[in-house]
Amino acid sequence: MGTPRIPCKRCMIAGLREEEVLLRLSDYIDAIEPDKRAPQERYQARLAVCETCEQLSGGMCRECGCFVLYRAAIAGNDCPGIPDRWSEAGA
Numbered sequence: 582m583g584t585p586r587i588p589c590k591r592c593m594i595a596g597l598r599e600e601e602v603l604l605r606l607s608d609y610i611d612a613i614e615p616d617k618r619a620p621q622e623r624y625q626a627r628l629a630v631c632e633t634c635e636q637l638s639g640g641m642c643r644e645c646g647c648f649v650l651y652r653a654a655i656a657g658n659d660c661p662g663i664p665d666r667w668s669e670a671g672a
């Protein structure tokens with residue numbers, strides 16, 4: 582079973598309230614295979630960087646359009662910014 586593909590944000594949030602979006606995101610994050618998931622400490626460090634980033638808007642990264650809660654949860658992902666802010670912060 583592969584890592585589930587997250588739908589585009591327009592499809593995912595159409596007609597949903599904020600709490601429903603978060604629940605759906607949580608389902609996608611829970612479905613990430615353990616060996617592909619970022620360790621919790623790394624996940625939190627990545628999100629801490631995103632929280633201070635000017636590209637974060639409404640939980641989404643303006644560089645890539647991803648929900649950062651999901652993007653940061655996959656170990657092999659990187660920050661799409663130039664420079665890569667996660668790597669710069671050691672996250």
Ligand code: SF4
Pocket residue numbers: 630631634635636637641642643644645649659660661662666667
């Ligand atoms: S550019 Fe990088 S640090 Fe900024 S919100 Fe996007 S993923 Fe997070």
